[in-house]
Amino acid sequence: MDTLRFLTCGSVDDGKSTLLGRLLYDTKLIFEDQLEALRVDSKKFSTQGHRLDFALLVDGLQAEREQGITIDVAYRFFRTPKRRFIVADSPGHEQYTRNMATAASTAQAAVLLIDARKGVLTQTKRHSRIVSMLGIHHVALAVNKMDLVAGSQLVFDEIDVAYRRFAEELDFKTITTIPVSALEGHNIVEQDSVAMPWYHGPTLLQWLESVRTDASGLVLPFVMPVQWVNRLSSDFRGFSGRIASGSVKPGDNVRISPSGVASAIKEIVVWKAPKPEATAGESVTLVLENDVDASRGDVIAAASCPVQSADQFEVDLLWMSEHPLLPGRAYVALIHAKAAGVTVTDIKYRLDINTGAHLAATTLGLNEIARVNVSFDRLVPFAPYRDNGRLGAFIIIDKLTNQTVGAGLIHFALRRAVNLHWQALTVTKGGRAEIKHQQARCLWFTGLSGSGKSTIANLLEKRLHAEGKHTYILDGDNVRHGLNRDLGFTEADRVENIRRVGEVAKLMVDAGLIVIVAFISPFRAERQLARSLFDVEEFTEIFVDTPLEECERRDVKGLYAKARRGELKNFTGIDSDYEPPQSPEIHLRTLGVSPESCVDRIIRSLKLDSVFVGARN
C-alpha cells in the first residue's frame, strides 16, 4: 500500500478544517472517545448550532478553537483500503502563510478549497503560486459550500473556468475540480446524486485514492548529501546521510563534491548485516574505499554524474519574516546539510500575487515572493530544485534572532564564480604595507549621529599622518556625495551603503593603507559583514559610546531637532534602531573624556598591535 502526503489549503473560511474533519468522520476514522469529545466541544464552541462542528477535530490549539480559525498546520493520519494518507491542514490567513508553506513543502498533492459564493480570491492565488513553486503538480480544486448556492452547476463551471485561466501560468500537470459540501458531506466520500445530479466526476476521496505521486527520485543518478561523519569507534569511518536520488551498491564509483575527489563504495551499513543495495529516501552510512575526506555538507554522487558546485544562484524566494529582506545583509543559509553565509545581491522582480506581473523591488516584506540573485560565502554542491528538491532547496536564517526568515529554491547557478578568477598578483598586500613602514588596517568607527566619530577620526588621522603613516578617511560626507549618492536612508539603502563602504575599505587595505571608516553603521549584521571582508587582525571595531541624550543635546547639525519634528525619517536613535556592538575591540565611553585622550587610547592600542613596525610578511 502506498502513502500520499497532501495538504489542504485555500482562503480563510473556505472550510478546510471542516472538510478534513468530515473526511475523517465519513471514512469512520474518528475514535469513539474523540467523537464524544467532539459532541461536547461542538456544544461549547460550535458555529453550527446543534450539529457537529467537524473543524474542532483538527483545530487543536485553544486560540484556534476560541477564534474559530486555523493558525498552524495540523498533521493527521488516516488510511483507507487503497492508500495511507498524511494530511497537513494548513491555515488560510495571509498572516500565517509561512505555516501553509511548511505544510506544502513536504506534500505530493494539494486540495485547494474555494468558497462557491466567493470564487477565486487573492489568497487562493497566493496558495496556488506557493504550491506550484514548491513543485506540487497535482491539484484538486474543491469548490466548497455548494449547498449554499443550491448546487448550481453554473456557479461551479464559472469558478472552474476562472481558475484554469489563472493557473495556465503555473506548473500544474493536472487540475481536478470537484463540487463539494463539507458541512453536508456531498461528494466527499460518496457521490451525491440528489444535490448535484449533474456532476459525474470523482469524489474527493476517490481523487485522493487515485492521484499520481511522482516518484521520479529513483530513476535519477545516485546522490547523497553527507549529514554526519560516523567516527564513533576508532577503526570505523562512515558517511551518514539520506539518499536524495538514485540507488547505490558496493563497488559503485563515486565522486565527492565540492572537492572532486573520487572513490568507490566499500560497504552500505544500516544495522547488523550490511545492505546489498540502498535507494532514494533511505538513511544509510556509506563506507568508502581508500581513506578519502568528506565532511557534513559535502555530497557523494555517482562518478558518472558528479554534483556541481557554485556560489551564486538565481532563485525563487519566499520571505517569511515581519522584518523585511535587505539585499546586501549577511544571513545564514542551510542547504541540504551545508550551512553557509548568504546575501541577496539583486532582487530581479517581486511577483504580484494577483496578476503574476513582475514588479520592481528594493526589499521584500512578509509573504512576498520574488526572483532574486544570491551569493553564498563558499562553494555549495547543488542541483536545480525542479531536478532534485533535496539539493535545490534552502532556508534563510537571521543571524541575530536565529528565526527562519526565508525559503529559497534554486533555478540555476550564475557562472560568474567559475568564469571570474582573481588576477594572481605578484605584489602582495604585505609588500605594499611594508614599503610604507606600517601594517594595513581598517579602523571601523560606529556610534550614534553626534557621538563624536568624525571629530575623533579626524584627530586620529592627523596624529597618524604626523607619525608618517599612510591613511585615508571614509566618512558619510565624502562617500555619500559621490559613490553612494544614489542611496537614501531606508533600511535597505543603509545596508547597501555599508556594504559598498566595506568593499572600498577592503581595496584600500589591500593597497596597504590604514583606513579609518566613520559611519553610524547602526546594524550588527552589516558591521559583521564588513568585518568578514578582512583578515582577523586587520579589522578593529571602535565603538564611540555617547548616550543618546548627550548626542541630542549637542545636535551639531540640527538633525535631531528635525527628526523629532518628523521632518527626517529613519533617523538612527529616533525612529530607527541602533544596535550597539557586543564586543568591540575598542570601547570609547566619551562622557567627560576629551577627543584627544580617546585618540591616545586608540594609538596605544595600535602600537600594542605592532601597526607601526611594518608588515610581518
Next chain:
Amino acid sequence: MSDPYSLELESESIEIIREVAATAAKPVMLYSIGKDSSVMLRLAQKAFFPGRIPFPLMHIDTGWKFSEMIAFRDRTAKEIGVALITYTNARGAAEGINPITHGSAYYTDVMKTEALRQALDFYGFDVALGGARRDEEKSRAKERIFSFRAPGHRWEPKAQRPELWNLYNTRINPGETIRVFPLSNWTEADIWGYIREGNIPIVPLYFAARRPVVKRFEQWIMVDDDRLPLEPGEKPQMLMVRFRTLGCYPLSAAVESTATTLDEIVSETLGATTSERQGRIIDHDGAGSMERKKQEGYF
C-alpha cells in the same frame, strides 16, 4: 524491511536523530520506558551503528512508575550500553507529592513538568529528543519536529518557526532550547508494526495477562503495590488486561484484552474504536490541558 512505508518512517526518524547529533552542543534523549521510547531507542541505535549512541538517555522518574517498568529500564540501558540519567524532583519527593492525594494535575505539574525543566537546566542540555507523536493528541498534531522553546522552556504555539522540507533550523541563542520529536509522523499502528517487525523489546505490561485491578470512573486501574489505597468495600479482582499506553500508575488505565502476542496486539490496534490516550487520565483534566502543560514545559 518488508514494508516500504515502515522504511520511509524509519529513514526520516534516523535523519532527524542524526541532525541532532550533528548540530546540538549537549543533546539528551528522554526515555519514558514506553513503547514509543523503545522504538526511538532502536532508531538511535541504528542511526549511529556500528558506534554507540553518542548522548545519554534521561528518565524523569516520578516515583510512581510500575515496578516492571523500572526493572525494564535498568535492564535495557545495561544491555544496550548507553548512559542513563534518572532524575526525580527532590522538592516534590520530599513533600511527598503523589497522584493519589494531590490529584493528577498538580502531581503532573510538579513531578513531571517541573522535574523535566529542572533536569534540563541542571545538566545544561540544549536539545532534548522525545518520543511524542502527532497522532496522539490535537495540540501535538500542531507541533514542529524541531520545536523551539524560549528561555524557561516555554512553547509558544502561535509563534512556531516555519519548518520547510527536511531542513531543520537548529540555531539557538543562550538560554533557548529545542525539543525534537523524531516519531512525529508515526501512528500507534506504525509503532506496533515496527516493534513486531524488528522484534523490539517492550515492557511486558503491554501484553495481556491476569493482573489485579479495580474499577474506578469506568476505567481499570491496576493495583501495582500497596501504595494504592483501596476504597472501602473495593476488592481487587484478577482480570486479563493490558496497557495501550504506559505512564504513571494510577494515571494509566488498563484495557481488557486477550492479546498476548505482538500479532494479536497489532490486529487489536487496527480494529480499535477508541484512541490510546483514552487511558491517559491527565488528558481529561480539562479542554486544552495538554497544550497548557506543553506551554509550561511538559513534553
